[in-house]
Amino acid sequence: MIRVAKKTVSTMILFYFFSLFFSAFASIETVDISSPRYYFGGNWQGWKMCPNGTYAYAARLKVQGDMGDRDDTALNTTYIMSRGIFSGQGPDGLWRTEKFCPEGLVMIGFTLRSDKPYQKDNVGAVNFAAYCGTPDGPRDRTHRVEGDSHPWGEWSADQFCPKGFAVCGINTQIMSPQPHRNADQRWLDNVDLRCCRVPRVDLHCTPQYFLERLTEYDNRQGAGTITIQYEKKVSFTKTTGNTRTVSQEEKEGFLSKVEVGVEVGFEFGFVSSKTSFGYEQGTSIEKISAHQIQNMVQNAMTKEETITETYNVPAYKGVIIEQLYMSCGNIRVGLSKIVTRSVELQTGSANDYLQQIISAFMSVVFFNILL
Numbered sequence: 001m002i003r004v005a006k007k008t009v010s011t012m013i014l015f016y017f018f019s020l021f022f023s024a025f026a027s028i029e030t031v032d033i034s035s036p037r038y039y040f041g042g043n044w045q046g047w048k049m050c051p052n053g054t055y056a057y058a059a060r061l062k063v064q065g066d067m068g069d070r071d072d073t074a075l076n077t078t079y080i081m082s083r084g085i086f087s088g089q090g091p092d093g094l095w096r097t098e099k100f101c102p103e104g105l106v107m108i109g110f111t112l113r114s115d116k117p118y119q120k121d122n123v124g125a126v127n128f129a130a131y132c133g134t135p136d137g138p139r140d141r142t143h144r145v146e147g148d149s150h151p152w153g154e155w156s157a158d159q160f161c162p163k164g165f166a167v168c169g170i171n172t173q174i175m176s177p178q179p180h181r182n183a184d185q186r187w188l189d190n191v192d193l194r195c196c197r198v199p200r201v202d203l204h205c206t207p208q209y210f211l212e213r214l215t216e217y218d219n220r221q222g223a224g225t226i227t228i229q230y231e232k233k234v235s236f237t238k239t240t241g242n243t244r245t246v247s248q249e250e251k252e253g254f255l256s257k258v259e260v261g262v263e264v265g266f267e268f269g270f271v272s273s274k275t276s277f278g279y280e281q282g283t284s285i286e287k288i289s290a291h292q293i294q295n296m297v298q299n300a301m302t303k304e305e306t307i308t309e310t311y312n313v314p315a316y317k318g319v320i321i322e323q324l325y326m327s328c329g330n331i332r333v334g335l336s337k338i339v340t341r342s343v344e345l346q347t348g349s350a351n352d353y354l355q356q357i358i359s360a361f362m363s364v365v366f367f368n369i370l371l
Contacts, residue, residue, distance in 0.1 A: 029197045030168075033159040035112035039124050039189035042173035047194060049169040055198070056107035056167040058100040059130050061147035062093035092187070096148040101132030104248070104302045105143055107167040108133045109160035112191055115153035124175070124186035126152045135166045135198035136256040137298040138291060161195035164256075169194035201253035205329035209262050211322035211339055222315035230311065232323045233334045235304035240330045250331060251301045257328050258297060261289040264324070264339060288337065293326070296335040309338070317342050 050056075101107060113127035127149035131141060139160040161167060173190040215230040236246035236254070246254075265285040313319050324337040 031162055031165055031195045032192055033109065033161060033195060034192045035110075035114075035125075035159065035190050036156045037190060038114045038116055039122065039173075039175075039186070042124075042175040042187075042189040044171060044173050047169055047171045049194065054168065055196070056130070057105065057132070058098050059107075059128060059145055059147060060098045061096045061128065061149060063096050063147075063149055064093040099130075099145040099147065101130070101145055102143055102302050105132040105134060107131070107145075107193075108135070108137075108165070108195075109139065109158060110167075110191070110193055111158050112156045113149070113153050114156065122186055123152075124189045125191065126150065128191065129155070130167075131158065131160065134252060134255060134298055134301060135161075135164055136200065136252055137163075138294050139163070142295070159193070161193075164197055164200075165195035166198050167193050168196035198252065199249075200256060201247075201249045203250070203253045203257060203328055203331070205257070207257050208327045209264070210325050210327070211264075212325055212334070214321045214323055214338075216318070216320045217313050218318040219313045219315060220318065224315055226313045228311055228313060228319075229308060230321050231306055231308050232336070232338060233306050234300050234336050235306075236300060236331065236333045238330050239327075239332060246331055248301075254328055254331055254333065255294065255297050255301065258290055258294050258326075261287060261291075261293065263287050286339070288324075293335070296337060297326070297333060299336060300333050307336075311340065313342075 107130045109131035111129050111131075112125055113129070114125045115123045127147050129144055129146040131139075132143035132145060133139070141158070171192045171194070172188060174188055175186050214232060215228060217226065217228050219226050236251060238244050238246060263285055264287075311319065311321060319340055319342040322339045322341075324335045324339060326333055326335060
């Protein structure tokens with residue numbers, strides 16, 4: 001059938017896979033996630049699975065160009081590449097550029113864009129977007145890989161693998177060729193993905209948090225604002241053993257230990273007024289949720305780097321700059337969180353300055369677990 005002035009696509013999704021090898025004796029549990037059903041006329045092509053221990057990390061679309069006033073077929077073929085595995089095939093469209101998850105991440109969910117049924121020209125599925133992450137990381141839209149296609153129809157509700165799982169297989173529903181020349185033809189109607197449990201290294205440890213001092217500065221002379229630099233290292237390392245390198249499996253196990261948030265607090269002394277050297281006791285507390293910590297650990301898994309930052313120290317103030325670290329057993333990771341402690345310094349003798357600096361810089365740091 002004919003529908004005027006609406007352009008569509010024929011799309012083919014191509015998944016690439018990387019291997020996370022594990023014991024051949026391990027039992028792999030699976031969970032299927034499905035696109036909402038707008039069309040029901042196609043035939044299911046059957047599940048096509050990746051070899052054990054491989055997971056999707058990229059997608060590629062085969063897109064049909066502008067059909068003008070001719071019949072539109074929309075999303076055409078779904079092909080997953082893991083040693084030549086594919087599920088279903090339609091004849092139309094041209095290949096577009098591959099869309100990769102960020103390095104170190106795998107496919108953990110998806111959403112399908114479909115043009116809802118029309119009376120004359122039904123086109124079926126139009127576009128596909130994958131969500132990338134780590135098997136034990138947050139389930140959100142932070143890392144989205146969307147195909148190059150036209151903006152028709154509506155995106156379905158997000159479909160995510162459970163935590164501890166990643167995409168490992170696919171099944172597609174594809175319409176058979178219509179026998180009549182002017183019949184309404186479409187190809188891909190629905191996509192189902194299969195999620196496999198990702199085995200991880202089981203770390204027998206309890207997460208600990210600590211601050212590592214990066215720099216400090218005493219601007220006691222009050223010669224205007226002073227700009228200082230410091231470097232923070234967002235990376236994993238081992239504190240013992242023959243190697244300092246942390247494997248991907250160990251990082252996954254480390255991430256799985258983040259189940260609760262943490263409260264970072266300071267008990268300190270500070271100057272009560274600009275004309276007095278008396279001190280009062282105070283407490284400063286900052287809460288960091290489990291979700292925030294998971295995101296910071298996942299960012300370190302995606303990209304380990306050393307970052308140079310600056311801090312402006314005002315006149316008559318001192319500052320300590322520290323980085324938040326998490327450790328579990330002999331593995332630790334520098335998180336992107338920076339904590340600063342400062343005190344206002346008053347005029348007076350050198351001994352007065354020293355007492356103020358000691359009061360601020362010797363403040364007690366404490367950590368409380370948020371249940």
